[in-house]
Amino acid sequence: MLECVVQKLDHLCATSNIFLELMKQSSLASTKEGIGGETTSRVPIDVKVFGRDEVLEMILKIVLGSSGSEPESSSVRAKLGARCRIGGVDVIPIVGMSGVGKTTLAQVIYNHGSVKGHFRQRAWVYVSRHFSVKRTLQEMLRSLKGNDSSFDYADSLETVVNNVQNVIQQEGRFLLVLDSVWDEMCEQWNSLLTAITREVPGIVVLVTTQSKKVADKVATMCQVPLAPLPWESFWSAFQYYAFGTSNVVVENNQILLLIGEQIAKKLDGLPLAAKVMGNLLRSRFTVHQWRSILESDWWDLSEVLCEILPYMGISYQDLQPRQRQCFAFCSIFPGNYLFDKDRLVNMWISHDFIEQSASGGTRLEDIGGKLFDELVQRSFQATFDKKRYIMHDLVRALAIGVSSYECFLHRETSQRASPTVRHLALHVGNQLHLHELNKYKNLRTILLFGHCDSNAICDILDNMLANSSSIRVLDLSHLEVLTNMLPNISSLRKLRFFDLSFTKISNLRNFPCNLQVLYLRGYARNTIPQSINSLANLRHLYVDATALSLIPSIGQLSKLQELENFSAGKRNGFMISEIKNMQELSGKLCISNIHIIRSTHEAMDANMIEKKHLEALELKGRNVSKDVLEGLQPHPNLKELMIEGYGASTSPSWMLQGHIFTKI
Template sequence: MAEVGVAFLPAILGVVFDKMASQGVVDFIRGRKSTDELLQKLKIALLPMNVVLEDAEEKQVTNPNVKMWIDELKDVAYDAEDILDEIATEALQRKLDAEFPPASRKVGNLISSTFLNRFVHHIEPKIKEVLVKLEDLAKQKDVMRLQGGVGGKQNPERLSTYYVIESNTFGRDEDKKKVIDLLLSSHGWGNEMCLIAIFGMGGIGKTTLAQLVYNDNRAKQYFDLKIWFCTSEEFDVPEVKKSIIEQAALSACYIKDPEQLQVELEKNLTGKKFLLILDDVWRSMILVTTRNESIALAMHAKTHHLMELPNADYWSLFKKHAFRDGSANADPKIKEIGTQIVKKCKGLPLAIKAIGDLLWLESDVERWTKILKSDLWDLSLEETNILPALRLSYKYLPSYLKRCFANCSIFPKDHIFNKDQLVLLWMAEGFLHESKTEKMEDIGKQYFYSLVSRSLFQQSSETKLGFVMHDLVDDLAKFVSGQFGFTLDGDNSKEIKIEDDLCKAKYLRTFLQLGYSYRSIENKMPSACRCLRVLSLSGIGITKLPDSISKMKHLRYLDLSFTNIKCLPNSMCNLCNLQTLKLSNCWSLDRLPRVMRKLINLRHLEIDDTQALKEMPTQMGKLKYLQTLTKFIVSKHNGSCIGELGKLINVRGKLSIWELQNVRLAEDALDIGLKDNDHLKELVLHAQWNPTNEYGIWESQRGILENLQPHKSLERLTINYYHGKGFPDWIARLPSLANISYMELRNCKYCGALPKVVTVDTEFYGNSSLTTPFGGLEILRLENMSNWEN
């Protein structure tokens, strides 16, 4: 088992204490004196451990016994977490048994009682075993004289700007000018390739400088094409070529053959002046960034050595991050201490920003002095590759942010992650807890932006929707967390042996497949995998799940998207903790488990692009926590009719409603309450109405569509195969769709016009002085509208 830094331990213990106070555990131990007493002893035994962790953090560097003690405590904390999760799951399962009782209530009660006693006899010895280990660790703690420390107050939260904005950078104007001059200078180059390398130590701002050059207006005007590619530690030439082709052709590239790939590359680049930036390391100008000068020299590149920030810019960058008012009203003592802290950052912008974010709005001189005099500044960068400023930034994170940040160590370097996706992973790990006023997902987003504001996450230069961690921040995450996840890498043709590969770690919580793979996988889930919280098999060559999936009682996140799976076993509906189920782009999937209503904790169900899927399971309306339902198929049967959709009042984001021809009465559509759902941002309405000339049928279709009017906050609308003679009035009635930016009308062949609109011109889509139904409309797509005139 890989080591876990002591700074991560409060995060693990925090989860344990949270689970101890959870409703499921509290309900289970009520009236069970022996179990209650054992859990109280467990809490009492863990509290002193939590108190001495700050002291242990300081002493582990010089005392290997303290490090061993930390590792043992980590293992015990994981044991305790699993025990509490088992208890909460048992309580939830009993609640489900009451809601879905066996055919014979009497026999069911007898069986339930027998299983309960068996569970109690199984769980209590486990608690006692943990208590024995904690007792031994307490004795060791006393021998090593670990003492409780007084932690400083936690920093206030703030949001920051995530884009690389030139006004937010300091001291790089001359560097940018030199690099652009090299790029634009045509003397001596002729038609040959020009290669320029920016090199410098990690965290000094090479990527930021490259971004400034990339976005400069002179570069935009000079080059026909600009391409950005962020390389990883393992440089993959075919992937670089694919990325260049995709950015040049503005379409996906699926070519695998190396020769065809080269031909396509030349086809897209021949005759063009292009700028290719390879961040973190090939017929016009290529700019690379690298920490190693020898790499630049080996490429025979012209080089620009990026040095530390000039002294005059140290303070400008620091105060922008450390003071809300630009330090104008800061205490003189604070300013003096701040200048000393900045010197310790040795001119590295990443370090300066991180330490400035740490001290933001902090006016306590004692706190600033404590950070200035921290022993962490003296730790060798060569040995651990962790910047002292980043160590400090992590040390003073609130524990709830520590565990979220450390969880990101599961990603490979330069991996682009999505905010919403990451929040779901945090939720599955038990890091987020719902309050009376906020959902777990909303709390998770706040945590995410808090980490952005501390410069631990930054926006990807490749996509505005993606975020990355700087290489040095990634090193920090891996250092503090250890390997508690398992990420597939290497040869895509390799077959995954679950028994061998999936069970390498006793406390494996996460099995995560990133990207698409041509691997195959054995269809069995061993008992050793029962601790899994996250299981992602996305893109793997899997055709079915075994019934034994039901044994993974802790599972909260299951991703089977982009697989060849055809159906799901009904046994998976026993996964009562499951929160997220991803099935998008499962083109062979033709049915969902018939008792999905038993997945009472399901919050996110993604089933986009599942064309073979023809109907929904019955009583979907019982999934009261469901927030994501990307597709709902209206059935003729009462159990999966449109009325079930009306019971899902928490659905947000995107919703596609299919087979609207099965809605019997227009009034049934009104029951969904779309007009009151202000969390819905995208709506797709799809029907297979038969073409008809009957006026009554036209009006019936129009009535159904009329009653599906969305809230005015809707941003994207698609209507497909509507065969009414005219659209409902809400499509063009102010202010019903004031926020629409995308509208697509397809195969609505009997509609000759939009309501109250004779022609599509400025009267329809607006100009700077005219108020119109669609003032914010950016894209209007009309397809197969045979009766359209203007």
């Protein structure tokens, strides 16, 4: 009980420090920019934009053409897709991650000469997190009429709507920019749209947002996604901020130019990163200072972090508490790490970052998967390929900034970690001073990255485990010098996530009893201990498929969610009845050797009808009878079915009951 209280206090202390720093930086930005947490109106200043000529031209044609001025060309119409104008209003969302230049692009459009001449009235409203229809409409009026306009903020919503209608009905074409819109607006979007609609076209609303959910909700035509700048454009932007010009005189700045180019290549094309880092370099115009910045991780520089947090802090504050916790945890992974969604979600679950739904009917993995998808939608994670994701360095800088009291990546050149660190990643190497690792205690996470040939790392890790009895997540994968199970592992009763893949332990045994996730990739099928079936809480077991099929009494793992292959046998521990109580199985299941099943009754022992999470099922055998297949009737949720070796001439009755498969 006391240990639990101490853990809670540690967490609260660390979290409070994080939020104090974040709020301090956000407050500073509000003072400098004249913006706060409230919806405000402001006149955007003229800014310089790089590398957006094509998208700028396209948006200008949309904005000017949609309100009846210029006819749209066929190429523009092709990019727009089908238009769905609502009440004479065209809505164009610009969507992308923080720092990619959405607001800057909107400012250029707002201040463009053609736009000024085309729209008799323009309004700019900075929405941010605290959205309300009334407040947004009032700030729109203020932007239209000027800051000295006389209206009462205590007016009713009906009065405000009438005032808005009077203005937009009288003044003809109208451009409204809603800058920095978040998910809270979605529920009230239709009300806002109703307030500004009119019978004749001529109203264009330009929305900037990080949220794909917002973009999907508001768009009346194709969205405008902004990606990081290509190198040529980004390099010009970087030079502009670092040297004050895009055409640097090489003779006078040869060394700085070469160093600057190497720094710029670490920034991955984000205009905000070019601006922040360029301004920093411009204030430190010596070769020594530039080399020092080049050799460091730019997000570790306090000056850079202080400039980035105000811009990105709003997006972080918009997250729910659980989302913040999960996002901050991602900071311990190295830069350019490719995230596996399921693996990361399993780590979150192991730390109780994911809460069960009130109804209790949804699995934690599904809740965590949805949370991850929401982070992707909000640009906190970016899709790398079909199964992997990546966190941009600028986003990672934010994660590091809000989690430094709890999460830390220890490397050869690391600065001193906070004593409150609970989640630790070790980038091991032969140059790492291993004795420094003994200082870490009371850890909840240890992840290993890199390669180490020293056997001393094993003793150091065991000592760390002895001082971290409450550890939940432990990843020792690819540590080839690990040939014996560490003595202290068996006593880790709170360990839930354990990865020993591609280690070389000769005798796998003494697994902690409360494991929920176990990785043993790379181990031969005859090296997996049969005692693994005693891990009753195991939800995910990742071993080679052939090894999994040799584990007797696999049915004792009733919470297991993946079973790629089950080979039905005649011996106890391998009979079809083993999978009877494995109701959590999901994804794809292949059951082979089904020809040895003797009757419908025996086949029904598999209880396939109750396995509602399965999506695909393969049934394999030789000359399989209809009676056997009758007993293997799957749950109606099944999407794909494959039967191999079926010997009867007629289908089982359940296949004729209107069951709809997407693939058979």
